[in-house]
Amino acid sequence: MESIVVGTAGHIDHGKTSLVKALTGFDADTLDEEKRRGITINLGFAYCTLPCGKTAGFVDVPGHERFVKNMLAGAGGIDIAMVVIAASEGIMPQTREHIHILQYLGIEQAIVVITKIGMVDDDFRELVVEDTKEYLEATSLKHAPIVQVDSLTGQGIPELIALLDSMAAGIERETVLKPARLPVDRVFSIKGFGTVVTGTLQEGSIALNDDLMIYPEGLPVKVRGIQIHEQTVPAARAGQRTALNLTGITVEQISRGCVVAKSGSVQATSVLDVHLSVAADVSQPLKRLEQLKLYLGATEVVAKVVLMGQKEIHPGEECYAKLLTESPVIARKADRFVLRSLSPVQTVGGGRIIDPAAKRSGYTDTQALHIMQIKDQGEPQQVLEAFARENLFGDKEAIAAAANLEDAAAYFDLLLQEGRLLAFENRVIHIEELQALLEKTLHILAVYHDEYPLRAGMIKAELQARLDFTGRSREFEWLQGWMKATGQLGQNGLMFHKADFIPVYSPKLGAIRDEMLAAVHQAGYSPLADYELVGSDKDKDRQAVLEALLQSDLLPIDGHVVILRELYVQAKETAARLARTEGAIRLSDFRDSLGTSRKYALLLLEKMDRDKFTVRQGEERVLI
Template sequence: MEHIVIGTAGHVDHGKTTLIKAMTGIETDTTIEEKTRGLSINLGFAYMNLPSGKRAGIVDVPGHEKFIKNMMAGLSGLHLILLVIDAGEGIMPQTKEHIDILQMLGIKNYIIVITKINTVDIELLELVEEDIQEQLQGTLLEGSPICKVDSLSGTGIKELIDKMDEISNTIERSNSFVPPRMHIDRVFSVNGFGTIVTGTLIEGTIRVNDELMVYPKGLRVKIRNIQVHEQNVSDASAGMRVALNLANAQVKDLSRGDTLALPHSVQKSWLLDVKASLLAHTDMPIKLWDRSRLYIGTKEILCRVVPIGIEKLQPGEEAFLQLRLEEEIVAKKGDKFILRSYSPMHVIGGGVILDAVPKKHRRFNENIIETLKTLDKGSYQEMIADFIARKVELLTSMEEVASYLGNSQEEIAEMMADMISRNELIKINQQYMHTLKYEQFKKEMTAILQRFHKSFRLRTGIAKEELRSRIAPNVKGKDFDRILQIAEEEKLIKIHETISLREFKVTYNKYQLKDKEEIEQKLKQAGYTPPSEAELIGTIKERKELIDSLIGKSIVRLDHETVIYKDYYDTAIQKVTDFIKGKGKMTLAEFRDMTGSSRKYSMLILECFDKNKITKRVENYRVMY
């Protein structure tokens, strides 16, 4: 099932929580204080199935100014925003601040939801809609669809849900083929289970028993259990809202704002180099050493601002800044952030991280300024790496990269060859794979093989096509073969008729050894007229897996219900080869006489030869392939 995460935004008491209850039946105000005061203090969560079958997680964020930091924590990883506006009040101060925040975070998909429409007359409703459209001009929300609803009566709710479903088809999917990362937005405990954290998985894939690191604390934890919308699951991918039961962690060890990631996949830092813009309607410029509040992911942190290349950042302008933090943080290049003034608190700007682990800079050093300009623009190789890493598909062609950058394939080929030499990219036939994606591929493949070996201890491994269907269904067979070959060269897996982990070996207990000997003896005695597999299994169902484990070793499978002793099969190949080399061709009857078999089994053996490209049928004869 495909998952998306939807958030609400808007002024206090404009009906966000009531709207979510009307759509989902779930009340997101859960605390006594929230119910008594009639406003959302903390983040609330609900979910629903859209008409197309997608599962939508919904984050109800607070609208009151005092709780706006909770609102920003809820915006991490959202795909679609419902901007909720009361038909009787229109756009209010908190609505405007929410709009500023949404734009700074670069969220692209919106629906404007006018609520409480049954409380106003048609003329006022039309005036409110016109005013909203006018005030949204020049913002990212300009032109967004408008839905008019009344949550208490249900008016317009179906149409809103249909519009959410329609927009969900255009939402860019999150990337599952990079190391996982999640910002924690809630920490609590459940009796009998222990520590639980929630958040939206913004990148990668996680599985039960995965070991992760809590940053910036450096605490190693293990995932005991994963829930997605109150359902236990074995894994979760980027874009899903998850609740994780963590081992090796107590509630007191964790807090909102912490980041869960693979060990060594991110770095801690006291500094950030950023490109920031200051809102045009803010009152004051940003000057050297101003104290500000930084919001990134689900974390709020105090910082000092150092303008780079300028004396101060004026309202409506953008510039490079170095943020000197009062606590350690983990982030990545490209992450978005919000700045609020220290006191009184209001949103003043935001931007994007250019370097998550910089050194302290001189403010007017031309080399530093040029470096930041390059990071802002992104070198061609950085843009190539980012495009291939963030693309949902596992492999990328050179044509796709050239089209994305607008450069010739000759120019791109030279840059990509250099990236391959630095182990940033891997060439897979005529396609390319980011090293991060390959590492994630190996992790997922290892997990699949470990589960397979645990479930089927007597099978040599998983069929290649079954493995491909589970991990890379859209990758062509020859490209998948090449990826497997690289993994085999790294001594991770073994490739034979099936795929297994390199260290895996089939081992038999004394009862299985006895059954194995009996099966092989029956096939030896039967020669070229073997008993059916059902006859070999008899009443001992476990023999089915035992027979499968012997395929390619002492047994050869002719079809889905017939096996033959491998020595007879190999002897038949030699007899056929010698006969055809001498006569030029061979009939079914000649093969039957040669082996003393029946017509039925002779046909099965020859058809198996044909399938394995030993012989080839021409009219009523066989020739060598």
């Protein structure tokens, strides 16, 4: 059963609900308050079968300005808009605002319906029609056909149905093969069934028993039942008004604005890269960092607007920007959105999503603007590269989904062949981002070498922290390997240094070094403690020299006790000789061979045990 979605738009009391009833036979006002007050407050739904065989689902939206947010919740996924204008009043404030909204939502197919023609004479009706045509000339609906009807008598309804039928026949779904995504516009519970959500299935298909997720919360659910236009069906597909009975979740855990989607196909974000336009009739410019209400799908959230490269944007102008939302949202590239002011409440603009999972980024405005332009207008390979560049070690599938490219695999291959991207497992790294990280690493090490000229380098954990690298340890290992392969990064054990770095002793530090080495050499196998070399005042220069010597000439054997590395090597040779000639190493023999005390002989043997050179057996030791 192929379906389309038709949405109404227009001022309050212009006959939208009566028109839907004349087309379908259903009264879309279901709330008692709606019937009592004679106005639509929430979204209403009805349907009928068109002559072409497609089912038209009608979304009846409220016209009162207080309920524009409800109108926006139902406007997503509309294929054809019916802009309703009463012949008795003509174009009114909400007519204009709804037309603006349709333009920002990218709804191109529309019919302008002049209703209540039986309430006015022919001259007044023609005047309203002419005024309507004149107004539409400056809008996205300037080519929309105009139909005149009387919903009570049925005059003009057959002509409207024929027009809807011809437009519906030409609508084809290109989004059915994409992962399922349904923005939720209603949530309720039915006794005996549980939680039910409704919305227009924007992409993909959903079948009974499918395992899906509720975003942005990331809650798993299973599809227990599906209805389309009050009919139970085994599956729903893109373009259909759909009701899902879900298990694994309560009505308290889900609300309007949530998204039902295939697990992993979308991600929650609080940063969106967008192209936006400001309405020509707003009273003042939109300023950088201004807070507005963002309407995206069925979501309503406060967002801060960060204009790229400019401090403000004037009425009727366009620009690139970032939207920083107060709470996470779900989007895909090319999704449409609307912006409204907080106070006084009015629609100030809208636009389309360029990057649905953008970064706050450390780029300058000029760099960020350039990347946004590529994402928005570049060739597919350029677009994919721009998305990959902003996702260091980004998952290939996630990058392809964010870029909204179906043939991403081929473009990934080309970028890898050209060396623009490098691969690590199922992830990719942009060469220019790698080079930027290398430059940052070399700068960090250069500053470190200046501050600690005698240290062999910076330990791995500290380098990772200073780089603000938050990736996995395997990714950092790969990154270090790549940097070393360039010949500009060196490694000494756990220490990293610039490849050309050599510890440099000034005359003063050199004198301290010579003094320390002479003292340790003289001590021999009766080694000194480090505090004896540094002194009680913990002189910083002497401490720095000792740290450097511990990386080269000196070796700590137990806590604070240090010895010449060459003497420790000789001690190991002595232990090996005793093991061969005596069959085992006894502490007394080892002590006498070195000419030292029992205390220091034991410290040396325990160091050899820790180094897995010897192993203790009772009171003796043998070689491992």
